[in-house]
Amino acid sequence: MTDLASQPTTPADVAPAGGAPSVLREIRRAMASSPIVTLASILLALVLVVALLAPWIVPHDPTRLTPTARLKPPSAEFWLGTDAFGRDLFSRIIMGARISLIVGIGAAVAAVAAGLALGLIAGFVRAADAIIMRFVDGMMAIPNILLAIAIVALSGASLWTVLVAITLPEIPRVVRLVRSVVLSAREEPYVDAAIACGSSTWRILHRHLLPNTVAPLIVQGTYICASAILVEAILSFLGAGISPETPTWGNIMAEGRIYFQINPGIILWPGLVLSIAILSINLVGDAVRDALDPRMSRRGIDR
Amino acid sequence: MSTPVLEIDGLRIAIDGGAGQGTEKEVVRGVSLSIQPGATTCLVGESGSGKSLSALATMGLLPSNLAITGGDIRLNGESLVGARPRRLRDLRATRMSMIFQEPMTALNPVARVGPQVAEVLKAHTGLSPAERRERVLAMLDRVHLPDPERLYTAFPHQLSGGQRQRIMIAMALILQPQLLIADEPTTALDVTTQAQILTLLEELRREEGTAVLFITHDMGVVAEIADDVTVLRLGEVMETQPVDALLRTPRTDYTRELLRAVPSQIPRPPRPVSPSAPVALQTDKLGKVYRDAGWFGTGREVVAAEAVSLKLLAGRTLGIVGESGSGKSTVARCILRLIDPTAGSILLAGAETARLSRRRMKPHRRKIQIVFQDPMRSLNPRIEVGESIIEGPTNFGVPREAALERAAELLELVGLPRSALDRYPHQFSGGQRQRIAIARALALEPEVLVADEAVSALDVSIQAQVLALLADIQDRLGIGMLFITHDLGVAAQVCDEVVVMQSGRVVEYGPAGRVLTEPEAAYTRRLLEAAPGRDWDFANFRPLERPASGGGQPAAVPAGA
Numbered sequence A: 001m002t003d004l005a006s007q008p009t010t011p012a013d014v015a016p017a018g019g020a021p022s023v024l025r026e027i028r029r030a031m032a033s034s035p036i037v038t039l040a041s042i043l044l045a046l047v048l049v050v051a052l053l054a055p056w057i058v059p060h061d062p063t064r065l066t067p068t069a070r071l072k073p074p075s076a077e078f079w080l081g082t083d084a085f086g087r088d089l090f091s092r093i094i095m096g097a098r099i100s101l102i103v104g105i106g107a108a109v110a111a112v113a114a115g116l117a118l119g120l121i122a123g124f125v126r127a128a129d130a131i132i133m134r135f136v137d138g139m140m141a142i143p144n145i146l147l148a149i150a151i152v153a154l155s156g157a158s159l160w161t162v163l164v165a166i167t168l169p170e171i172p173r174v175v176r177l178v179r180s181v182v183l184s185a186r187e188e189p190y191v192d193a194a195i196a197c198g199s200s201t202w203r204i205l206h207r208h209l210l211p212n213t214v215a216p217l218i219v220q221g222t223y224i225c226a227s228a229i230l231v232e233a234i235l236s237f238l239g240a241g242i243s244p245e246t247p248t249w250g251n252i253m254a255e256g257r258i259y260f261q262i263n264p265g266i267i268l269w270p271g272l273v274l275s276i277a278i279l280s281i282n283l284v285g286d287a288v289r290d291a292l293d294p295r296m297s298r299r300g301i302d303r
Numbered sequence B: 001m002s003t004p005v006l007e008i009d010g011l012r013i014a015i016d017g018g019a020g021q022g023t024e025k026e027v028v029r030g031v032s033l034s035i036q037p038g039a040t041t042c043l044v045g046e047s048g049s050g051k052s053l054s055a056l057a058t059m060g061l062l063p064s065n066l067a068i069t070g071g072d073i074r075l076n077g078e079s080l081v082g083a084r085p086r087r088l089r090d091l092r093a094t095r096m097s098m099i100f101q102e103p104m105t106a107l108n109p110v111a112r113v114g115p116q117v118a119e120v121l122k123a124h125t126g127l128s129p130a131e132r133r134e135r136v137l138a139m140l141d142r143v144h145l146p147d148p149e150r151l152y153t154a155f156p157h158q159l160s161g162g163q164r165q166r167i168m169i170a171m172a173l174i175l176q177p178q179l180l181i182a183d184e185p186t187t188a189l190d191v192t193t194q195a196q197i198l199t200l201l202e203e204l205r206r207e208e209g210t211a212v213l214f215i216t217h218d219m220g221v222v223a224e225i226a227d228d229v230t231v232l233r234l235g236e237v238m239e240t241q242p243v244d245a246l247l248r249t250p251r252t253d254y255t256r257e258l259l260r261a262v263p264s265q266i267p268r269p270p271r272p273v274s275p276s277a278p279v280a281l282q283t284d285k286l287g288k289v290y291r292d293a294g295w296f297g298t299g300r301e302v303v304a305a306e307a308v309s310l311k312l313l314a315g316r317t318l319g320i321v322g323e324s325g326s327g328k329s330t331v332a333r334c335i336l337r338l339i340d341p342t343a344g345s346i347l348l349a350g351a352e353t354a355r356l357s358r359r360r361m362k363p364h365r366r367k368i369q370i371v372f373q374d375p376m377r378s379l380n381p382r383i384e385v386g387e388s389i390i391e392g393p394t395n396f397g398v399p400r401e402a403a404l405e406r407a408a409e410l411l412e413l414v415g416l417p418r419s420a421l422d423r424y425p426h427q428f429s430g431g432q433r434q435r436i437a438i439a440r441a442l443a444l445e446p447e448v449l450v451a452d453e454a455v456s457a458l459d460v461s462i463q464a465q466v467l468a469l470l471a472d473i474q475d476r477l478g479i480g481m482l483f484i485t486h487d488l489g490v491a492a493q494v495c496d497e498v499v500v501m502q503s504g505r506v507v508e509y510g511p512a513g514r515v516l517t518e519p520e521a522a523y524t525r526r527l528l529e530a531a532p533g534r535d536w537d538f539a540n541f542r543p544l545e546r547p548a549s550g551g552g553q554p555a556a557v558p559a560g561a
Helices: A023-031 A035-057 A089-124 A126-140 A144-155 A159-185 A189-196 A201-238 A249-256 A265-292 B051-059 B085-091 B113-124 B129-142 B148-152 B161-173 B191-208 B219-225 B243-248 B253-261 B328-335 B358-365 B385-395 B400-413 B418-422 B430-442 B460-477 B488-494 B522-530
Strands: B006-015 B025-035 B040-044 B066-075 B096-099 B179-183 B211-216 B228-233 B236-242 B279-291 B301-313 B317-321 B343-348 B368-371 B448-452 B480-485 B497-502 B505-511
Touching: A035 A089, A035 A265, A089 A126, A089 A159, A089 A201, A089 A249, A089 A265, A126 A159, A144 A159, A144 A201, A159 A201, A189 A201, A189 B368, A201 A249, A201 A265, A201 B385, A249 A265, B006 B051, B025 B040, B025 B051, B025 B066, B025 B211, B025 B228, B040 B051, B040 B219, B051 B066, B051 B096, B051 B179, B051 B211, B096 B161, B113 B129, B113 B148, B113 B161, B129 B148, B129 B161, B161 B191, B179 B191, B191 B211, B191 B219, B191 B522, B211 B219, B219 B243, B228 B243, B228 B253, B236 B243, B236 B253, B253 B460, B279 B328, B279 B480, B301 B317, B301 B328, B301 B343, B301 B480, B301 B497, B301 B505, B317 B328, B317 B488, B328 B343, B328 B448, B328 B480, B368 B430, B385 B400, B385 B418, B385 B430, B400 B418, B400 B430, B430 B460, B448 B460, B460 B488, B480 B488, B497 B522, B505 B522
Parallel strands: B025 B236, B040 B211, B040 B228, B096 B179, B179 B211, B317 B480, B317 B497, B368 B448, B448 B480
Antiparallel strands: B006 B025, B006 B066, B228 B236, B279 B301, B279 B343, B497 B505
């Protein structure tokens, strides 16, 4: 006999162990995929570390007023100068990173968690689909910022209301994404096989359908994170955000607006940090998407 | 002897190291062949044999991670290896062209088909729009498409698979190239349509003198269409012979294996019916109607299956054969209660299951299991094989440890090592995955096993192994098997009884030996006549002697039907 007939029986034929198709490993690879992405990852990590260690590294108390040193230009004592109340700009920006990241990560986690639950139900339970999706359609008809301002206006400005106000408008998009993934995954024969062998709906959902949503949700999560940081800054800038004495990037810029001609750094520096943070998050998110979705890289134009 | 149209000489193709992996892996290793004008050469081989890559290399369409590393390809004496992309573009469609397996994806779904064909003329000739339209209409007529004027403005989705493949052929041949490369052009089509397309290709080849390089895995098709045959295996040429010589006196062991693995159209001898065998599964007037409930009143109705009555005894195999859209899979899915039947009854091991709710159905699920067509998709890629296999038993309260132990035994039963338990599906080949899927189905010790085209996606040699495995399992466990297939050869080899379905209805039902040799229904007869290679007994390397079959009238096939 040739090896035709014996092919599947020999253990040697089974491919060498390669472990699970790991999402984490893909992400690590993605971060090293190009110099720009590496740079973005480093900057993002820097922002994270600074935000975590903020209370220990700030040179001044970010809320202490120093009436004698108002609107000072950068100096050895105040590295980026001071604002209209004599507070150290550098310290305020560092503390602001905390709020921004809490809002960004908090909104991403909350929106993904809520959207995942609703999306799974909408995708798998046919009766719930119509109700949930019409509700979602309704939510999407309202502009995000308008909805956020309305929520903050109704319930007063605090970190938590701002977080809720930013998270709520993001949920519908996650629901749609999860639902579409579930709709296509539930047609896979392995889901039919699971139904045929008597698996409960819950088991099918968390074992066979949920894992399919992980990759797209990681990517969507990074976008929500970036957009939440931006929306928080916008709300603060418009005066509908967290109370003005709390240092957030948006608050700093809102206050600095009037004194732009005296000390442009008050707008420039927080704006720059905000842009870098958002750009980094988006770049890393893009790289992760490319790594997790092989279709993006398959075909190049070479002929 | 004239110059060959195509000469491939010692062609080597390798996956270039590229970024990441430094290893160079050769996938085509010294393939040589030549085709004379007007001849058809078949390139035969199983998946991974390099047959499609050789063709793509000829067209200059290799994927960017592959590169030609040696040898030469000559079209009318002109070397194509290292030719500029611009020159290759000029040659494509004018001197050589290609048709693909899946006509739906080969055509642009958002453009009308006439202009798509005309685009070839626009790119390569200086004809005016009116002249182009004339040429296209003439060509559509040439490939026997009915009413070319109307089809010119149709979109691909409005055409049947056969019609789309005719459009592809029209597009490929409109500039009368000397070489046509056909890559599995009929694999995605039903047998009757396949027969029509093969006839058309043959006719065009004869009249235009086009040389054809025909790629296929199907020995039946080879027997129908080839002049010469080149057998490939893992990127190497095993042998090249005229078709008749190859089928009668194959020179290599590999070709012999390949031919032996082709399921014969002659039904196997009937097995004795045990009088005490209980009824494993019975359906009575089973029906499934899809209703498109509109907002106002009733919407469209599609009858997927109607009045299907069948009976399967324990230890027997009942085949359901039919073309795509015949409702055979619908019946299987109804029986498994993956979809809800709209009429009739299902008696599964003595219990009526057609109307049970999801919850009440659960205890009955262990009695019937299914093996699907596509082994790549029927196992969850993120779960270890062992976990997939024990999912069913643990649903029914078997402790994990005991279930895993049983899973290991099942893997050995289907010919895989125990160590496969904690590996992932992507570490196995298609045939191995199908074995795993069978092990999973057996884990619940079902009384009925449904095999829905379970061997259609496999290479013939693997297919033969899986069929042998299923037969062995049936012998040992005495389960009833519902075997759904479009391949009459496979049906002839495994089935005791056969149900022939067409458009959701049963047109013929009887013992396999009778239905597949002396069919009563006209449709069954058409199916049998369309089966490629039905005049050959491949496994014994000789033509079949059968009494001048089926009255001899070659049933005037409606063009493009």
